[in-house]
Amino acid sequence: xxxxxxxxxxxxxxxxxxxxxxxxxxxxxxxxxxxxxxxxxxxxxxxxxxxxxxxxxxxxxxxxxxxxxxxxxxxxxxxxxxxxxxxxxxxxxxxxxxxxxxxxxxxxxxxxxxxxxxxxxxxxxxxxxxxxxxxxxxxxxxxxxxxxxxxxxxxxxxxxxxxxxxxxxxxxxxxxxxxxxxxxxxxxxxxxxxxxxxxxxxxxxxxxxxxxxxxxxxxxxxxxxxxxxxxxxxxxxxxxxxxxxxxxxxxxxxxxxxxxxxxxxxxxxxxxxxxxxxxxxxxxxxxxxxxxxxxxxxxxxxxxxxxxxxxxxxxxxxxxxxxxxxxxxxxxxxxxxxxxxxxxxxxxxxxxxxxxxxxxxxxxxxxxxxxxxxxxxxxxxxxxxxxxxxxxxxxxxxxxxxxxxxxxxxxxxxxxxxxxxxxxxxxxxxxxxxxxxxxxxxxxxxxxxxxxxxxxxxxxxxxxxxxxxxxxxxxxxxxxxxxxxxxxxxxxxxxxxxxxxxxxxxxxxxxxxxxxxxxxxxxxxxxxxxxxxxxxxxxxxx
Amino acid sequence: xxxxxxxxxxxxxxxxxxxxxxxxxxxxxxxxxxxxxxxxxxxxxxxxxxxxxxxxxxxxxxxxxxxxxxxxxxxxxxxxxxxxxxxxxxxxxxxxxxxxxxxxxxxxxxxxxxxxxxxxxxxxxxxxxxxxxxxxxxxxxxxxxxxxxxxxxxxxxxxxxxxxxxxxxxxxxxxxxxxxxxxxxxxxxxxxxxxxxxxxxxxxxxxxxxxxxxxxxxxxxxxxxxxxxxxxxxxxxxxxxxxxxxxxxxxxxxxxxxxxxxxxxxxxxxxxxxxxxxxxxxxxxxxxxxxxxxxxxxxxxxxxxxxxxxxxxxxxxxxxxxxxxxxxxxxxxxxxxxxxxxxxxxxxxxxxxxxxxxxxxxxxxxxxxxxxxxxxxxxxxxxxxxxxxxxxxxxxxxxxxxxxxxxxxxxx
Numbered sequence: 001x002x003x004x005x006x007x008x009x010x011x012x013x014x015x016x017x018x019x020x021x022x023x024x025x026x027x028x029x030x031x032x033x034x035x036x037x038x039x040x041x042x043x044x045x046x047x048x049x050x051x052x053x054x055x056x057x058x059x060x061x062x063x064x065x066x067x068x069x070x071x072x073x074x075x076x077x078x079x080x081x082x083x084x085x086x087x088x089x090x091x092x093x094x095x096x097x098x099x100x101x102x103x104x105x106x107x108x109x110x111x112x113x114x115x116x117x118x119x120x121x122x123x124x125x126x127x128x129x130x131x132x133x134x135x136x137x138x139x140x141x142x143x144x145x146x147x148x149x150x151x152x153x154x155x156x157x158x159x160x161x162x163x164x165x166x167x168x169x170x171x172x173x174x175x176x177x178x179x180x181x182x183x184x185x186x187x188x189x190x191x192x193x194x195x196x197x198x199x200x201x202x203x204x205x206x207x208x209x210x211x212x213x214x215x216x217x218x219x220x221x222x223x224x225x226x227x228x229x230x231x232x233x234x235x236x237x238x239x240x241x242x243x244x245x246x247x248x249x250x251x252x253x254x255x256x257x258x259x260x261x262x263x264x265x266x267x268x269x270x271x272x273x274x275x276x277x278x279x280x281x282x283x284x285x286x287x288x289x290x291x292x293x294x295x296x297x298x299x300x301x302x303x304x305x306x307x308x309x310x311x312x313x314x315x316x317x318x319x320x321x322x323x324x325x326x327x328x329x330x331x332x333x334x335x336x337x338x339x340x341x342x343x344x345x346x347x348x349x350x351x352x353x354x355x356x357x358x359x360x361x362x363x364x365x366x367x368x369x370x371x372x373x374x375x376x377x378x379x380x381x382x383x384x385x386x387x388x389x390x391x392x393x394x395x396x397x398x399x400x401x402x403x404x405x406x407x408x409x410x411x412x413x414x415x416x417x418x419x420x421x422x423x424x425x426x427x428x429x430x431x432x433x434x435x436x437x438x439x440x441x442x443x444x445x446x447x448x449x450x451x452x453x454x455x456x457x458x459x460x461x462x463x464x465x466x467x468x469x470x471x472x473x474x475x476x477x478x479x480x481x482x483x484x485x486x487x488x489x490x491x492x493x494x495x496x497x498x499x500x501x502x503x504x505x506x507x508x509x510x511x512x513x514x515x516x517x518x519x520x521x522x523x524x525x526x527x528x529x530x531x532x533x534x535x536x537x538x539x540x541x542x
Numbered sequence: 543x544x545x546x547x548x549x550x551x552x553x554x555x556x557x558x559x560x561x562x563x564x565x566x567x568x569x570x571x572x573x574x575x576x577x578x579x580x581x582x583x584x585x586x587x588x589x590x591x592x593x594x595x596x597x598x599x600x601x602x603x604x605x606x607x608x609x610x611x612x613x614x615x616x617x618x619x620x621x622x623x624x625x626x627x628x629x630x631x632x633x634x635x636x637x638x639x640x641x642x643x644x645x646x647x648x649x650x651x652x653x654x655x656x657x658x659x660x661x662x663x664x665x666x667x668x669x670x671x672x673x674x675x676x677x678x679x680x681x682x683x684x685x686x687x688x689x690x691x692x693x694x695x696x697x698x699x700x701x702x703x704x705x706x707x708x709x710x711x712x713x714x715x716x717x718x719x720x721x722x723x724x725x726x727x728x729x730x731x732x733x734x735x736x737x738x739x740x741x742x743x744x745x746x747x748x749x750x751x752x753x754x755x756x757x758x759x760x761x762x763x764x765x766x767x768x769x770x771x772x773x774x775x776x777x778x779x780x781x782x783x784x785x786x787x788x789x790x791x792x793x794x795x796x797x798x799x800x801x802x803x804x805x806x807x808x809x810x811x812x813x814x815x816x817x818x819x820x821x822x823x824x825x826x827x828x829x830x831x832x833x834x835x836x837x838x839x840x841x842x843x844x845x846x847x848x849x850x851x852x853x854x855x856x857x858x859x860x861x862x863x864x865x866x867x868x869x870x871x872x873x874x875x876x877x878x879x880x881x882x883x884x885x886x887x888x889x890x891x892x893x894x895x896x897x898x899x900x901x902x903x904x905x906x907x908x909x910x911x912x913x914x915x916x917x918x919x920x921x922x923x924x925x926x927x928x929x930x931x932x933x934x935x936x937x938x939x940x941x942x943x944x945x946x947x948x949x950x951x952x953x954x
Contacts, residue, residue: 189764189765190593190762199750199753274739280720282690282721283720284719284720285717312626314660330660330661330662331662331664332662333662335660339626340627374594374596
């Protein structure tokens with residue numbers, strides 16, 4: 001066994017489609033009716049979070065709303081599915097009161113009021129919605145009280161992060177383009193209707209809200225430096241990219257240079273994407289960036305970035321070199337076989353528990369009639385899983401169980417161990433189609449550990465905290481994020497594959513905002529909770 | 543007297559799918575008329591591709607290669623399609639096949655370097671470019687990928703050199719500036735890197751502005767121009783195979799599709815001139831004359847139409863503009879000299895222009911013009927000497943014989 005772990009060639013990563021049996025009947029609509037509004041293409045993300053604190057992740061899907069001139073017999077709305085265990089889910093949308101009927105784009109979950117409950121922020125085309133978790137299975141709309149409606153804009157991803165280490169989660173709200181219904185232009189190409197491009201519209205500022213700690217937020221977009229630039233935000237992820245103890249922000253922009261906001265530790269940011277090598281791909285091309293996720297794919301202690309993009313653009317893997325990044329897509333094979341396709345949701349996870357992070361990518365074109373114009377790509381495409389073998393990625397989708405036969409136009413994907421078996425499962429939101437719920441049935445006997453960070457004072461879920469897991473010669477790192485991938489959220493419970501190792505020797509936590517903690521000698525194959533300044537205990541499972 | 547040009551009427555509204563159907567019909571007609579003609583098949587393949595049928599396009603180009611294995615033009619679009627589909631093995635195979643047939647195929651070499659680079663085969667990409675460099679067959683694209691490959695090997699001095707060479711060949715090569723700034727940063731030459739990065743950002747800003755401008759145009763406009771270019775090319779194929787009526791039909795259609803583009807009407811003018819229909823030529827020149835042209839090819843075509851129609855002042859204007867746009871064009875000087883010679887009163891200008899043409903390209907044709915200009919300006923000795931030179935170079939040349947006999951007999 002090496003420091004990377006070894007993937008067993010004979011036990012491929014396998015996903016089984018559990019949608020029909022799961023009780024998840026969510027069907028996404030893009031809100032259009034043949035008028036081809038650009039916003040139809042970018043809806044939507046989804047959220048895996050434990051809203052009822054029962055120890056397993058529940059599913060919250062975003063949906064679009066009818067666009068001008070479009071009517072639906074049943075108005076589309078967002079949906080919350082409670083995880084009942086055993087891969088069974090129950091639609092609790094109405095009871096929970098989170099069935100927003102706005103035009104959903106991005107979503108994230110975070111405990112903004114430090115009551116130990118995860119709240120929800122929904123980023124719409126139109127007014128946004130902030131749902132406070134009441135702790136009894138219901139939510140309350142606190143958008144006005146918190147002052148976070150964000151006007152009437154076209155949203156994108158959302159992040160909860162603690163910009164200044166004060167223990168109160170702040171809120172980063174992505175904005176895509178400056179658009180109103182009346183600015184829409186109908187396009188067609190040789191009689192085939194097609195969607196326009198974000199280049200036809202003005203880019204927009206993103207919004208940063210600072211949490212005052214009293215249930216309200218202050219718009220600090222300008223004073224924080226975030227407002228110094230305008231982009232076409234889509235997917236985003238916050239992490240300590242320069243390993244200096246504070247949280248930075250990566251924003252993927254559509255057909256423009258990406259942003260990397262470097263935090264000075266006090267919540268003031270400088271945009272340094274060009275200097276640090278993540279504004280463009282390795283060629284210097286501004287990609288049509290879609291989603292972004294980060295993880296330490298090469299186990300060197302630095303968080304790397306993965307970004308999806310458009311047809312005829314390779315998804316990009318940026319290796320973090322410390323002071324800058326390098327596009328290592330080609331030497332690592334991280335582009336898989338995705339060059340012909342528009343790629344969307346993406347996420348790192350160790351699907352085969354071999355001790356390194358694999359990649360899952362959702363794909364599908366924006367134009368539903370693209371095959372009439374271009375047969376080198378497709379509107380509906382099977383999603384991909386790229387297995388990490390010693391830092392090289394191999395597209396193993398063809399042997400990944402039901403994955404190759406599930407052909408849709410995916411937008412958001414989210415990853416979580418939904419059934420508590422230590423294997424990371426997948427939920428995919430498919431544009432204008434039913435969602436997919438996939439169970440990871442990879443059989444290789446590898447071991448694992450999952451970690452929930454908790455603290456009792458502030459930042460209760462440890463967002464931004466960094467964890468180092470040592471098991472024998474295998475050393476892995478991760479960080480707690482809130483908001484990632486394609487305008488989605490998942491993964492506050494950290495998951496580490498351990499290969500053949502049956503115990504973890506040491507877990508070192510660098511708590512965001514200060515403090516280091518070490519716990520030792522933890523048996524593998526369990527989910528544990530580490531309390532700040534306390535020990536570890538097995539987590540509650542749903 | 544100028545005659546009206548019989549342009550066809552276009553349907554209202556003019557839709558992209560109708561235009562596309564016209565292009566497909568024309569390509570089919572050509573392929574039927576010349577079933578084993580690679581030019582006709584090449585056009586049909588291009589139309590398949592434009593219509594999003596890449597498999598049919600590739601099949602048609604493969605047929606071109608069966609008919610004419612040296613029809614190397616077929617390779618580049620097939621490589622592009624294979625790459626676009628993510629079939630890098632096929633793209634690499636096609637690149638290598640093309641280069642085996644002709645190692646001087648610069649574009650195929652650049653594509654091979656790209657394909658190898660994107661498969662992570664950095665040494666192979668470098669070797670490919672070095673092999674091309676040794677025979678003088680590399681372009682900026684190939685050098686860019688060589689630079690990228692050196693970067694991956696952390697050989698940043700070599701990378702910078704390759705990228706600077708790419709920029710020398712293509713001074714506004716945006717990607718090369720970006721890559722160069724990365725290498726300079728890695729070499730610790732921060733200030734230089736910042737300067738190069740600034741240039742990169744300037745060029746990229748321009749590119750983004752240009753893209754935005756393109757997007758402001760309705761997408762049907764793109765179809766209109768593309769279909770017009772198909773008809774222009776179809777007209778050329780018909781014309782070179784003696785089917786003047788079909789060529790005329792194609793160019794008339796192209797002319798109405800893109801009324802702001804003088805190219806189809808210039809082709810029509812040339813056709814009418816060859817068919818001895820001066821009225822039509824004059825009709826076209828009435829339309830084309832006032833246009834302010836900058837493209838050397840268009841200036842050449844219009845100047846020739848003017849010259850052959852006896853409108854020498856306008857011909858002179860176009861050939862002078864052509865020289866301004868392309869100062870190294872010997873043909874432009876030669877045609878200007880011929881124009882002056884026909885004017886009678888600009889003999890010394892003719893001599894200067896002919897002399898410039900010969901300095902740039904001492905071809906048989908340019909030497910003939912210079913000899914005539916010498917004779918016209920009274921320098922019969924020089925004219926005779928040039929005629930003798932021409933005969934030594936090509937003893938069978940009837941033009942040289944005629945000139946020599948005229949000069950020797952004193953009978954011009």
